[in-house]
Amino acid sequence: MMPFPALQSLRRHRRQDPTDSIRSSRWRRVLLAAASLLLYPALAGAQTPTVPASAAPFDDGQWTMPAKNYAATRYSALDEINGANVSNLQVAFAFSTGVDHGQEAAPIVANNTMFIVTPYPNIVFALDLTKPGAPIKWSYQPHPAAAAQGVACCDVVNRGASYSDGKIFFNTLDDNTIALDAETGKVLWKTNLGDINTGETITMAPLVVKGKVLVGDSGGELGVRGWLTALDIATGKILWRAFATGPDKDVLIGPGFRSFYPSDNGADLGVTTWPTDAWQTGGGTMWGWIAYDPDLNLIYYGTGNPGPWNQEQRPGDNKWTTTLFARDPDTGAAKWALQYNPHDEHDYDGINEQILVDMNVDGKPRKVLLHPDRNGHLYVVDRESGEIVSANPYGYVNSVLRVDLNTGRPVMNPDKLTRVGVVVHDICPTASGLKDWNPSAFSPLTGLMYIPHENLCMDWKSRSVSYIAGTPFVGAEVVSKPGPGGNRGEFTAWDPVAGKAVWTIKEDLPLWSGAMATAGGLVFYGTMDGWFKAVDAKTGDLKWQFQTGSGIIGQPVAYRGPDGHEYIAILSGVGGWAGAIVSGDLDPRDPTGALGMIGVMADLKTKTAPGGTLYVFTLPRS
Amino acid sequence: MSSPCRDPERSVAETHLLPIAVVTFLALSANDAMAQQGAAPDADSGPDSVSVTGLFPNGGAPPAQDPVGARFEESKLAIADGKQLFNQMNCTGCHFNGGGGMGPALMSGHWRYGGQMDQIYASIAQGRPNGMPSWQFVLQPQQIWELAAYVKSLSMTAPISASETAAPGASVKP
Secondary structure, three states: OOOOOOOOOOOOOOOHHHHOOOOOOHHHHHHHHHHHHHHHEEEHHHHOOOOOOOOOOOOOOEEOOOOOOOOOOEEOOOOOOOOHHHOOOEEEEEEEOOOOOOOOOOOOEOOOOEEEEEEOOOOEEEEEOOOOOOOEEEEEEOOOOOHHHHOOOOOOOOOEEEEEEEEEEOOOOOOEOOOOOOOOOOOOEEEEEOHHHHOOOOOOEEEOEEEEOEOOOOOOOOOOOOEEEEEEOOOOOOEEEEEOOOOOOHHHHOOHHHOOOHHHOOOOOHHHHOOOOHHHHHHHOOOOOOOEEEEOOOEEOOOOOOOOOOOOHHOOOOOOOEEEEEEOOOOOOOOEEEEEEOOOOOOOOOOOOOEEEEEOOOOOEEEEEEEOOOOOOEEEEOOOOOOOHHHEEEEOOOOOEEEEOOOOOOOEEEEHHOOEEEEEEEEEOOOOOOOOOOEEEEEEOEEEEEEEOOOOOEEEEEHHHHHHOOOOOOOHHHHHEEOOOOOOOOEEEEEOOOOOOEEEEEOOOOOOOOOOOOOOOEEEEOOOOOOOEEEEOOOOOOEEEOOOOOOOOOOOOOEEEOOOOEEEEEEOOOOOHHHHHOOOOOOOOOOOOOOOHHHOOOHHHOOOOOOOOEEEEEEEOO | OHHHOHHHHHHHHHHHHHHHHHHHHHHHHHHHHHHHHHHOOOOOOHHHHHHOOOOOOOOOOOOOHHHHHHHHOOOOHHHHHHHHHHHHOOOOHOOOOOOOOOOOOOOOOOOOOOHHHHHHHHHHHHHOOOEEEEOOOOOOHHHHHHHHHHHHHHOOOOOHHHHHHHHOOOOOOO
16 A cells, blocks of 8 residues: 555544455355445435435446546446555556546447547547457547647547447547447547537547437637537438527427526527627537436536626626536427526536536435535535525535525625726636536435545636637736645535535645445545555545556546456556646746646646556455 | 738728627737738738748758848837737637647647748738638737737747646635
């Protein structure tokens, strides 16, 4: 076991040395599983949230979509690797992606094959898990336009592929969705969805729902008009497209649309809440996560920030940016909407994940989704009505005083609003939010949500900006800085019923990796200086860590190998917005660089170096 | 070999693509004295003959630098006008104040495509394959020289090692 990093500490410090080196055996695993079954519900009582079975069916040991299932739990029911044996975890195999930019993708596992997508140039590798060392089964190079790199706001990342129906679906930075035969790598179809000369790129991982591939665009910093599109998985034909701004017919708002809060109801709000025509360059892109409730037949996703960042150029609510949508996946028709941050002034996109759980609220069972917003509040939202059940801060926030549950709107701190020519100091959280894209996990065993996030603040000065298609449309100078305490990252275990943190691990660097929980009572995440960690799901105690050689901003997954054993996989390779100083070789002397991120990441080059590598871990065989 | 960026009339005609406010600003920012001297690159040694390689086979040598660049380099007026253009054309959105972001750092002293004035001019005018847009149909030659002068000035501070500036900033008090 590796030593503890100097800067890591636990608020609830019950560190326990995993000296128990007894080899895992079948009876022992059974015993542990039985014990946990007895123990966890007893601890949590009837209050433990459950995951809707239709959205998270029986775990077959594969990992076919980045979020694991439609409920987006990122929870594996595999329990061979657990707190008692994780200290023995060792590398099963590694694989170089050959690409030195930020590796944000989740490895996808289906039919004993692992599929990874690299950042630009978006190479897809299929690795044969049935053979020693998992050699390349096939690879595919889409050759995206090199110029696309110049309109990607925050490194040239890709958040991964999805597997369905014998096909691999993924997106390229230059706005194409491609379907490959998962067995051979042969291109089945390729559909162009956008134009890089408008500043549009695609970085998100597609989701397959009911025979449709759902894809959204990136480019909220370039005045791109956001959308979500559905493609036919068999042909690649565009079935519908729902814009985030513009008239109701473009947003796919029709007679069946009814939001919970009054300010989210009205005709053509995507036009009337903007100055004339500003909605056409208003952002609201969709580069994050989609969840799906098969029982309600609704997909859930949030839209990105309004453009430009300078709020004075766009008076109004700027709908439907930073908005949670519930839509019918068959038609794209919106059922309801909830705008998290009307007239956003701080770049608080709404694209973070939604985790679907059912839980009791005031003694009544509710179907809800859990959404840790960039604005620092953990929204519990009714999946049927769009009502906010609760919204509590999950870290330090001073820009939003509270979320008004009567109006659904945040109550902003007037001292932290932004304006042209004035430097507003110490706005918390910073532009990338209390948490950015990197997804949380939820364990039905503990009933806890595991949130990898940031603790950053910023100084902000707006300035006027002209729209020139294909160039940044921002109009703000930002310098980020560490939040209170100086630790730039936090890993928080959150009780969604109580609406509060159970424990928090402080990390020196911002957390830009996703989290994964397992039935082994463990939670995995990585740090931007390259440590891949397993912590106890109940206590947060560090159980194991491994230095991967470059910062981790990827998504951990677990799967059952062809040999019947559990494996844990993670892509290492620093980059992304927070890591662009390393992957883009930026100059640490300009704190405004990378949209202000250099200000708080100036030391990253002294702590890690670029390089993309897949690591897969397992227990030693007896 | 001729190039659209040589033709001042065409360059001016194309500026209608820009918002009116920007065009007005550009007109005000033009330096009449320099314009009269002629800012178009020299035909024999201008940006079109700029090399971005350091390899010249069989004893070849790099082409002579465009002499026009020297009139703008280290000119305080050109640098100031270039800085304003750098903001107006949204160059800051990618390169910020020289540290870089979507685009590379410009203050580091490392140049992918050469750090001579005419090489910087060529990169701005022609664009570069990994994401640098081509501005030759939007800006006049003089404006591109002014931008080049500002970009060049960003790199004039002595390079220091990353570790010397490795402070993540003071943390915020709650």
